[in-house]
Amino acid sequence: MENTPLTHNANDSSGDDPERGHFRTRFGMVVSFIGCMVGAGNIWRFPRIAANNSGDTGALQFLLVWFMFLFLWSIPMLVIEYAVGRYCKCSPVMYFQRLVGPYTVWMGAWIAAVSTAIGCYYSVLCSWCVYYLYFCIAHDLPDNEAESDAVFRSFAEESHWVLIPQFVVVALCGVTILWGVKTIERVNSVIVPTFLVLLVFTFIWSLTLPYASNGIAFLFSPDWGRLATPQLWIDAASQNAFDTGAGWGLMASYAAFMTRDNAIIKCSLAIPLGNNLLSLMSGMTTFATVFSVETSAGLNQTEIVQILQSSGPANTGLTFIWMPILYSTIKGGKVLAIVFFLALSLALFSTEIAILELSLKSIEDLGDRKSVV
Numbered sequence: 001m002e003n004t005p006l007t008h009n010a011n012d013s014s015g016d017d018p019e020r021g022h023f024r025t026r027f028g029m030v031v032s033f034i035g036c037m038v039g040a041g042n043i044w045r046f047p048r049i050a051a052n053n054s055g056d057t058g059a060l061q062f063l064l065v066w067f068m069f070l071f072l073w074s075i076p077m078l079v080i081e082y083a084v085g086r087y088c089k090c091s092p093v094m095y096f097q098r099l100v101g102p103y104t105v106w107m108g109a110w111i112a113a114v115s116t117a118i119g120c121y122y123s124v125l126c127s128w129c130v131y132y133l134y135f136c137i138a139h140d141l142p143d144n145e146a147e148s149d150a151v152f153r154s155f156a157e158e159s160h161w162v163l164i165p166q167f168v169v170v171a172l173c174g175v176t177i178l179w180g181v182k183t184i185e186r187v188n189s190v191i192v193p194t195f196l197v198l199l200v201f202t203f204i205w206s207l208t209l210p211y212a213s214n215g216i217a218f219l220f221s222p223d224w225g226r227l228a229t230p231q232l233w234i235d236a237a238s239q240n241a242f243d244t245g246a247g248w249g250l251m252a253s254y255a256a257f258m259t260r261d262n263a264i265i266k267c268s269l270a271i272p273l274g275n276n277l278l279s280l281m282s283g284m285t286t287f288a289t290v291f292s293v294e295t296s297a298g299l300n301q302t303e304i305v306q307i308l309q310s311s312g313p314a315n316t317g318l319t320f321i322w323m324p325i326l327y328s329t330i331k332g333g334k335v336l337a338i339v340f341f342l343a344l345s346l347a348l349f350s351t352e353i354a355i356l357e358l359s360l361k362s363i364e365d366l367g368d369r370k371s372v373v
Contacts, residue, residue, distance in 0.1 A: 039347035041242030046279035047286035051308040055223020077246035085255025112362035119355035126348040127166035215291030244272040
């Protein structure tokens with residue numbers, strides 16, 4: 001296997017060993033860190049979590065708590081992960097042993113186990129994106145909520161075909177890791193900017209839709225009574241972990257590519273702020289689209305909020321139902337929808353690879369090398 005952040009000699013903590021490999025440019029480093037986490041947490045999870053924690057009059061209360069946890073949880077955690085990763089250049093199992101002691105190995109194993117569990121449902125999401133990529137190529141885009149909801153439910157709830165793209169995703173991840181993850185910086189330098197440009201365009205277009213301002217106004221209006229709901233605080237904290245990757249152990253592995261010239265504090269501030277900005281843009285895009293379509297159909301705010309909170313089982317279909325509808329309003333939107341779901345599939349695929357590699361290297365560090373060869 002080719003050297004990756006997790007396969008270097010943990011006993012050599014120098015930051016500039018050319019044999020270890022490092023980011024050649026600051027731009028490549030930043031997009032690699034962003035590419036590691038950008039995807040489902042920002043595009044799919046944030047809009048549905050914001051919708052689920054909306055009150056009768058708005059969702060600003062969730063945004064404020066979510067933003068607070070960015071500084072209380074995500075950024076401090078990422079400072080630690082970048083520093084530990086750059087110094088130790090090994091998996092969580094080993095850096096807990098090196099820095100704290102042999103009796104804390106279980107803590108690193110716990111981080112790897114949680115990341116592995118998250119990876120299990122990320123593979124499902126990636127398979128959904130692969131299906132929607134196929135759907136956008138083979139079919140016309142739905143232009144209303146009922147038609148788009150039927151497409152999502154027929155695949156996610158009523159079909160066993162969902163297992164096929166999931167198997168393909170997991171198999172491709174395994175083959176990629178077996179062959180070695182090559183040119184991470186170069187690949188992300190193409191994929192991430194393309195994805196970001198498309199997201200920015202989609203965001204701007206959604207704001208031009210009729211009645212889109214109603215959705216933006218609702219997103220940034222408060223319902224202070226919701227602050228007394230414990231679930232809101234739990235969701236705000238957990239969403240930050242999904243936005244930024246804090247606490248997953250993945251950023252520590254990517255930080256092994258950093259050198260002493262790469263400023264840890266700057267990265268710990270700029271990258272999570274950028275990730276959360278993408279999440280906010282995704283939320284604004286979704287809210288603007290739903291309010292535009294449903295207000296034009298004659299629904300009132302209460303009815304629209306109910307739709308925002310009940311798109312698919314546990315609201316998991318919010319993005320998959322409404323993004324095709326949004327692209328159907330754009331001339332040439334079918335092509336943009338194809339590019340969007342291709343980019344989202346690649347983003348999820350890269351995250352899945354990082355999670356799986358972290359899991360396998362942690363098992364290897366625990367001494368069970370034969371089980372991962």
